[in-house]
Amino acid sequence: MEISLRARVRAGDPDAFRQLFDEHASVVHRHAVRMTGDWVMGDDIVSLTFLEAWRLRERVLPGEDGLRPWLLGIATNVARNTGRAARRHRAALAKVPPPDPVPDFADEVTQRLADTEELAAAQRALSRLRRGEREVFTLCVWEGMDAATAAEALGVAVGTVRARLSRARKRLRKLTELELELERDGRTGGARGTEGGTGQSGVQRLAAIGQIPGSRHQAARSTQETKR
Amino acid sequence: MNTNPRRRDQPVDHQDLAELLPAPGRPVLAQDRHRVLREHLMEHITHETAREQSGATNTSPATSSGTSPVTPARPRPRRRLVLVAAPLALAVVVGLGAVAVDSARDGKHGTAAAGVSAGDHLKATQLLDQIALAAAERPAVTVRDDQFIYTKSQGSSDELGWPATPPQDTKGLVTAPVAYQGTVRQEQWDSVDGKRDGLRKSVGLSSTGEPDPSHKDVMTMHGAGYLTFRQLQALPTDPDALLKKLSNDADVTESRRTEIVVENVGAILDDATLLPDLSAALYRAVAELPGVRVVDHVKDAAGREGIGLTFDGAPTGYTWVFDSSSLVYLGTTDAALLEVGVAEKKGEAPATTSSS
Numbered sequence: 001m002e003i004s005l006r007a008r009v010r011a012g013d014p015d016a017f018r019q020l021f022d023e024h025a026s027v028v029h030r031h032a033v034r035m036t037g038d039w040v041m042g043d044d045i046v047s048l049t050f051l052e053a054w055r056l057r058e059r060v061l062p063g064e065d066g067l068r069p070w071l072l073g074i075a076t077n078v079a080r081n082t083g084r085a086a087r088r089h090r091a092a093l094a095k096v097p098p099p100d101p102v103p104d105f106a107d108e109v110t111q112r113l114a115d116t117e118e119l120a121a122a123q124r125a126l127s128r129l130r131r132g133e134r135e136v137f138t139l140c141v142w143e144g145m146d147a148a149t150a151a152e153a154l155g156v157a158v159g160t161v162r163a164r165l166s167r168a169r170k171r172l173r174k175l176t177e178l179e180l181e182l183e184r185d186g187r188t189g190g191a192r193g194t195e196g197g198t199g200q201s202g203v204q205r206l207a208a209i210g211q212i213p214g215s216r217h218q219a220a221r222s223t224q225e226t227k228r
Numbered sequence: 229m230n231t232n233p234r235r236r237d238q239p240v241d242h243q244d245l246a247e248l249l250p251a252p253g254r255p256v257l258a259q260d261r262h263r264v265l266r267e268h269l270m271e272h273i274t275h276e277t278a279r280e281q282s283g284a285t286n287t288s289p290a291t292s293s294g295t296s297p298v299t300p301a302r303p304r305p306r307r308r309l310v311l312v313a314a315p316l317a318l319a320v321v322v323g324l325g326a327v328a329v330d331s332a333r334d335g336k337h338g339t340a341a342a343g344v345s346a347g348d349h350l351k352a353t354q355l356l357d358q359i360a361l362a363a364a365e366r367p368a369v370t371v372r373d374d375q376f377i378y379t380k381s382q383g384s385s386d387e388l389g390w391p392a393t394p395p396q397d398t399k400g401l402v403t404a405p406v407a408y409q410g411t412v413r414q415e416q417w418d419s420v421d422g423k424r425d426g427l428r429k430s431v432g433l434s435s436t437g438e439p440d441p442s443h444k445d446v447m448t449m450h451g452a453g454y455l456t457f458r459q460l461q462a463l464p465t466d467p468d469a470l471l472k473k474l475s476n477d478a479d480v481t482e483s484r485r486t487e488i489v490v491e492n493v494g495a496i497l498d499d500a501t502l503l504p505d506l507s508a509a510l511y512r513a514v515a516e517l518p519g520v521r522v523v524d525h526v527k528d529a530a531g532r533e534g535i536g537l538t539f540d541g542a543p544t545g546y547t548w549v550f551d552s553s554s555l556v557y558l559g560t561t562d563a564a565l566l567e568v569g570v571a572e573k574k575g576e577a578p579a580t581t582s583s584s
Contacts, residue, residue, distance in 0.1 A: 033253070157541065
């Protein structure tokens with residue numbers, strides 16, 4: 001009889017974790033980057049999520065359901081407090097080499113630039129929400145979870161998920177038009193406020209694709225600066 | 229009007245929500261990174277497994293901060309005696325005297341918590357009763373539809389959102405805002421009837437508490453936020469009726485009811501401080517819930533110490549904080565309410581305030 005993946009994860013079977021990683025790392029990564037708007041951070045959150053999954057493996061309940069909600073719940077917690085997770089797994093994280101500064105293929109660079117634009121706009125909107133709303137929004141809307149699954153992933157009641165979605169909806173209404181307007185003004189050199197900008201952006205763009213080692217300002221890395 | 233954020237008979241339509249935000253990009257984990265990260269995970273697992281098998285002390289995964297609802301048995305929070313100053317300025321004084329309080333910063337998602345003892349719950353109920361009385365005595369405000377409700381809050385950027393005006397590059401393209409990790413002070417103007425756009429100004433605070441102009445944001449708030457002030461005024465001020473409205477789904481399991489009500493009350497508590505009858509009713513409604521505990525000597529997000537209330541199922545450490553003597557609502561451990569009032573115009577300081 002075949003033993004379920006849940007049972008094997010719970011039992012600490014290394015092969016089960018390999019399978020878990022292969023099946024879900026890309027989704028965890030996507031969720032992490034969308035939550036944080038930061039590519040480098042995304043890599044760290046993937047590592048930390050699976051290290052946490054390993055640490056917390058005995059909490060997996062028996063059953064046949066997929067483990068994606070469990071992993072995305074952990075990823076959300078990690079993103080919420082990257083510093084703490086990074087401290088806990090400092091040794092393991094320090095061994096992971098930073099991403100290659102320049103992706104291998106030009107296509108990838110182009111794709112990343114395009115994505116970074118989109119991520120930036122989405123991130124700006126997302127940053128207007130309170131934490132709870134942000135987490136529910138990314139899980140339900142961007143990862144397509146239903147309210148019950150998101151509730152399970154976050155360890156909150158279904159009603160809480162619905163209430164947060166509802167607040168997010170009201171907060172974000174019309175925001176898209178606002179963003180587009182803003183962007184249009186920006187592109188045409190329109191009369192936008194003078195705040196922000198200040199030479200920051202070019203650096204930020206490059207940082208997002210990892211070309212400025214010094215910009216690795218995030219907490220996850222700050223714990224292991226000596227390594228580099 | 230309807231306080232139920234979503235009725236059960238309305239299907240959740242995520243598509244319309246998705247359209248409220250720009251597309252979130254399609255970040256892809258490159259194959260080589262996938263491999264590198266996986267091999268490091270496997271190395272860690274192999275290493276730990278080997279260590280465990282060789283009889284190292286730590287044989288079971290540590291506990292804490294999980295997302296699973298199943299929490300292994302944990303030691304009960306330390307119990308200690310604390311003296312609670314009997315609040316002044318109260319018409320009816322119910323002596324609190326010595327109160328046994330769980331050191332509840334331990335928090336977690338309280339779903340697995342054994343709950344609150346009868347004694348603890350009684351103390352919470354008594355405190356809420358006094359808070360309700362104090363709230364009822366605050367002056368009521370009269371507002372016009374064309375005015376704005378002003379709130380000034382302070383908390384972590386994680387809670388309140390980043391003050392991030394997106395930088396633009398030389399071509400005027402908007403790029404990702406810089407994540408800001410510090411404390412944020414935020415002023416917000418919400419239209420009384422919800423028919424006008426609101427405004428939010430936020431600024432990061434330096435370690436010494438000074439506004440840091442390199443982290444600031446001014447934005448128009450489209451939509452009414454959660455409930456408009458007019459909608460708040462229309463809420464029932466009978467605690468039972470209010471509790472029913474705040475419970476969302478009729479069939480919500482009792483164990484999750486506290487969490488949902490606290491979530492919903494938390495979203496309106498700031499503005500409700502301008503409505504004495506509603507505030508009092510909110511606190512009396514909360515007093516009817518199980519899983520409410522008093523937390524003594526707790527600080528709000530601006531560092532002001534007071535007496536707190538926390539709840540089963542609330543996020544870790546989440547506590548409502550009240551001034552120990554006046555019992556005025558100070559805010560929460562996530563976001564302190566520094567000031568609330570009614571402003572003639574958005575962007576302007578309020579004409580009448582009740583600062584806390």
